[in-house]
Amino acid sequence: MPRPGLVLDVDRSTPPMLFHHGESFRLEKLPAGRSRVVYPAEPLDALDDVDGAIADALDHPLDSDPLSARLFAGMRLVIAFDDVSLPLPKMRRPDIRQRVIEAVLDRAAAAGVDDVRLIAALALHRRMTTDELRHAVGDRVYDAFAPDGRIYNHDAEDPDGLAFLGTTPQGEEVEINKAAAESDLLVYVNINLVSMDGGHKSTATGLASYRSIRHHHNPATMEQSRSFMDRHSSELHHSNWRMGKVIRDAGVNVFQIETTLNNDTFGEKGPLSVLQKREWEWSARDRMAFLGMQAGLKRMGPNTRRRAFQSWEAPYGVTSVTAGAVDPVHERTLDHCFAQHLVAVEGQTDVLTMGLPYICPYNVDSIMNPILVMCLGLGYFFNMYRGRPLVREGGVLIMSHPTPWDFHPVHHPSYIDFFEEVLADTTDPKLIAERYETRYAEDEWYRHLYRTSNAYHGVHPFYMWYWGAHALAHLGSVIIVGGDVKAVRRLGFRPASTLQDALEMATDTVGPQPTVTHLHNPPIVMAEVT
């Protein structure tokens, strides 16, 4: 029986806590008597028979006829699937998308469907490479569909490949992938690593254009998404749900398949298993493994270290597969996500600490640049709550990450300009949107790189910044431990050499002897704050 997550009160006997720190780690002592640690739950039990669960979901969907009954010869079938941003780290083969897609294709073949397209629903993310597509859908599917171009990346800037479906009552324009819009059935295959994923957001964002996405990826929406891990309190999701209705009313038939994974991120055995254990339970062998890993990482050059981390494939277990109509499917999926991630936490804290790992959704096989550091910390980790933020309004967020002034030139070209130009002017999300967004979004060079290379869309760094809008408005200050000083200052944050320095600096904002809460993430943990 896996143990649930817990909140540990720190006393003098509590060992130093593990902080992820990019492509390394730190062990930090938290102040006794006023600190607590929010630990994730142990991995939930995985399904014994994943293929059986997939078949059951497809054959007994929620509020829908069985998939086989919706397939017929001569139809146009589009299978869309989540892109390289999920899951993190990537999943050991076979990826759950592959298993689901194979099952869908088996049923399509049995029904005589031969017009099938597979589309990576990447929205404004970078195009997936051949290897990444192979990893997601498997070699068999890729080799069957790639030669005649029937597996491809969604292109949010293809004027001939988009269909305008209408507007929501709030005036939000809905424009999605034309092949998906004109299909007889759109099967969407999700990986719901966190509760933010899935639902109507899959199609309304994953297959949409900038014209459409801009209506919910903006500072006003993001600031009113509290949090975007809690879809019922998230303006981001409300907007996507409104768009989902427009999509449905336009006659697009969506068969939603959502899957959830457990917290087995680093493995219960193996070189990284210590990262999944609670510090006071570390054995002598664990300590040796950790010290050895640290020593090895120190000897590596930065590129080798990055390759070593990025090559890690998580042994996740699949905990659920649900199919059918979008709304009931997603509600059940949320139950599975929350069962794995939610930990009850009483009261807010003055200072929230977190160690940021080497990866976020937008630097797979890439560099975690400073903008992504901001997004991971103030966007994703800060929003890992339901109810109230873990840290009180006006509180301090302390993040640990090297925050290098370094960018992947192919993946993140507009990020470089955003960092050099926009953040040098202002860090205010609203001003940034007013002054700069349109120019970046419509820049022909960024558009060219997005469509033909492996670059994120020109507007993407803006979205990363907006992702942190709620936290920026909520927090009194942000401190980054161990980061590049110039890069941290460009972000508008305060640099600190050590956690102890950072805690001392935090007293400027929240006063002496503040309460401290450490979010021990990853594996993923989400606080239910009362």
Add this chain to the structure above:
Amino acid sequence: MSRALVLSRKPAKLAAAAVAGRLAPGRGATVGPLSLRDVDPPEPPTPEWVRLRPRLAGICGSDLATVDGRASRYFEPITSFPFTLGHEVVGDLDDGDRAVLVPVLHCAVRGIDPPCPSCAAGRTHHCERIAFGHLDPALQSGFCRQTGGGWSLEMVAHPDQLVPVPDEVTDEAAVLVEPTACAVHAARAVRSSAAGSEGTVALIGAGTLGLTTLAALRHLDGDTDREVLVTAKHPEQRRLAAALGATRTVTPSELARAVRATTASLVVASDETTASAAGGQLTGGVATVVDCVGSEASLAQALRVVAPGGDVLVVGMPGTTTLDLTPLWHRETSLRGCYAYTRDDFTTAFEVVIAADLARLLSATYPLSRHREAITHAAEAGARGAVKIAFDLRGEKHR
């Protein structure tokens, strides 16, 4: 007797200065042929010449190149050794008035009549007789054996070379007038270039020349919304550039990306990584680039970011340079020098210095006796948070 910093023609010392200057800018002053000497005051070449006792005399980039043995051999026939350096000068006249020196040694100063076509047209900086007449060869005072220079207690000047300094103008402001006149001249060239009176301009370099050119351009432009991108290596330069009206200041490595983004240009390069980082040739660019550095790197950068059919104005003094001119040919870019000023530029320079408070660019002054420190400071000005360094002759004892 007077005292002066004199540069002699000593090939061995000049070679040593060139080596030392390459190792550390400004070190040519230590090992080279520059020396502080007691000298006889220069004699007026004709009775109409007058004595000028420098109060402040600036150290210019061309002075540093000369001291460090980096100056082009082009100058050999248009300088006359030994000479006292210093052409950015505000000084006292015998009648007690102050004057700023206009150092160009053109036809009227040389006693040549009728003047050459350029001087006749008012373009005295284009004088076609700078090695002729009753003066030794020299393009300016400060490079002429007979006139002396500003890095001394006494020099001589032709009345045509003197502009009175109004009482309300401080010495610190007046010493910036000569470099600002260069800047006004450059700014006028910008306004008559492809960028015209409103087009986007990239200005490379934020030393004295870059900052004064920016100030002059803003002064001449009035209230236009012209975008001016300025490259500045150092924080103080960035601060001053912003204060003087730069739309955006960037480091040199950021310029290509900034121009690309501003002009919505595409990029061509032989590999994806270089292209994505805007490391290749921009397909578009800004109409006019003003190079206030004049180095091989800055010129190459200028050619990368200037638009097809655009203009690169070379304001900073270049030297012998290796440059791939293929893009210049292919994109029909013009590369145009921008040297010195007209008398009208000088008049406007006074206005710019006052309006933009350019006296703030004078960062430090030194007595002649500390000339090595002064020259080193000037050579490292940007990195040390400084802009213009000058000699202060006001406390020197005349003997």
